[in-house]
């Protein structure tokens with residue numbers, strides 16, 4: 001008997017993550033896994049895998065169709081890579097849980113380290129953050145647009161279309177792709193929410209919200225919400241050259257972040273520490289914007 005319907009994108013990574021959520025939910029509730037039905041839903045982002053994507057830009061590419069299915073009660077919850085979830089979500093949605101965070105780092109595929117890339121190497125990425133960070137370390141690099149799912153991007157390196165690419169360790173690990181070298185977070189601070197899988201419910205569906213809350217990993221949830229609060233204060237999204245990473249020690253949150261110029265020519269970084277109830281994201285955003293060069297500041301906070 002199906003007791004719960006989980007919506008997900010249909011990409012291999014999204015399906016793997018949905019299966020992780022299914023296993024966690026079935027385990028927490030003492031259900032057989034068959035009780036949780038996985039419902040793949042095609043999103044705009046999956047349909048438009050070309051340059052047009054850059055033009056559509058930050059418009060709920062990965063969430064809109066899942067939101068509609070949830071709203072229309074075709075599913076009871078939806079599973080997302082939190083990194084791809086817009087900073088501002090509709091009021092009727094509730095982030096009910098997050099799975100334990102995976103490795104937050106990026107992995108470099110095509111070279112051992114950033115320093116060892118050949119002069120002028122071609123790096124394929126569609127992430128403004130990775131582009132700006134790579135150029136800030138190595139202004140000689142050429143960054144070219146590379147999209148598609150994890151295996152498409154790995155193939156581009158294997159084929160020699162690009163010299164190297166960067167992918168989230170989380171996605172590679174979940175797909176069992178043991179490739180690339182992790183880049184330390186002091187060289188490449190990850191995207192806000194990187195490595196976190198979140199599950200959203202309808203805020204008015206108390207039963208589904210409670211069920212999903214039973215698999216929440218509180219530490220991941222607190223850290224990712226702090227990173228998202230920073231994005232909100234910056235009026236930024238996953239297309240902005242911003243990196244952030246929170247960590248929790250006891251009741252103390254530390255939030256680190258950096259803002260970059262699109263071409264990596266300028267970078268400002270900082271950190272704040274405080275309690276779980278403090279508005280750390282907003283505080284760090286103000287500090288970073290104050291210290292940012294004009295060409296960085298204009299990318300953020302409606303600058």
Ligand SMILES: NCc1[nH]cc(CCC(=O)O)c1CC(=O)O
Pocket residue numbers: 081082083084166167168169170171193194195196197
């Ligand atoms: N923007 C695409 C995306 N969204 C989530 C992941 C990987 C998994 C994660 O970071 O949680 C990826 C691929 C990547 O950046 O390598």
